Amino acid sequence: MKDGALVKTVKFKDPVYIGDPINTVRIFNELEVDELIFLDILSSKNQARPNFKVLTGIAEECFMPLCYGGGLRDLEDLFAVFNIGFEKVAINTYAAENPLFISRAAERFGSQSIIVSIDVKKNIGGKYEVMTLGATRNIKADPVEYALQVEKAGAGEILLTSIDREGTWSGFDLKLVKSVANAVHIPVIAHGGAGTVQHICEAAKQAGASAVALGSMVVFQNKGMGVLVNFPDESQLKKVLT
């Protein structure tokens, strides 16, 4: 989400307008997705607080579990988001700035509701590095070490995003997903690169992801094509996931 509108980026750049978030939620309701994650991608950069008005609209229209992430740095803001009717929150930038916040949030609300979002990019030398602040700040941390750190701090789940794969439809970064999934005991949600149901199967079965997050694949008709909010067919998913 950016300025109250739904957008889709590629490698965290060039946001493309998808639509109004509430209308899109209504469509995902029909498509029976398991869970929705809403990320306000500019909140941290703009030092803005969550757009509670939009979130209330989303929560009232949404018929499945919801997670919100974007600029969360305050226990009171977390409380407000849960109160609106979201089941989980995702914390990215602030988790790196202040890991103690994750512990306090987990203590107050239960770790099952606290997702730490880890964005990863490969540097020139081919080494994985964790980025925050909308992929503009390099915190010079190894994703596996950082994941272990946030798990220890109390995170209930990790949303692991490959910045390089995001929006490319080329498949998840299985090596990255596997390294983190093997290291921690909490669920890892693979994110970034999904283009086909087969990719979903790979992330889950080969790389050990407990869940996958889909972006471009569910808002565009196909790679390079126009907006079409969609979701893989349940029987297709069942076939590759069992």
Add this chain to the structure above:
Amino acid sequence: MGNVGSIKSMLRRIGAPSLISGSIDDIQRARKLILPGVGAFDNGMKNISELGLLPVLNKQVLEKGTPILGICLGMQLLTEKSEEGGLPGLGWIEGRTVRFRFDARRKDLKIPHMGWNTVKVRKEGPLFAEMGDSPRFYFVHSYHVTCSRQEDVLGTTEHGYEFASAVSRTNIMGTQFHPEKSHRFGMALLRNFAEKI
């Protein structure tokens, strides 16, 4: 957590007019009642009694036979008491609410039980009508109901062990899961409650 607004949205979607209220008059005039639940047992019971609703609820539900559906904490409030608190529940379903208890070695079993899970329907009835044999719903809870009477158990779900995930006794019903978070399954259940009961 959980959203009364979502329940109202879902009811609106299926064409069932609803009113969110805590007033005695509204409850008296209602054809059916839904008791949602957010938070802790004692808070729920305290709110009900502080609003002066115990007499009207008992009258409508036990004497008039108004159908009532308790959701999540709402289902737990139907029981006699809960390990979570000290106040008595509504006592309309014989049994109590207890915390999930697992062998410490089962590290894979988390509390709260959070996520999608299936319900095994245990007896005939309109609430789960036309849902196929493995309807799935979204759960978020650390406590669950144990019924004294087997015949009150409408559905069970497994989380470490099997527990009662839905109850029914004449006009009194409850679901531990959140229909308002379970898209088509939740919608089917609320539609059944609105139209078939």
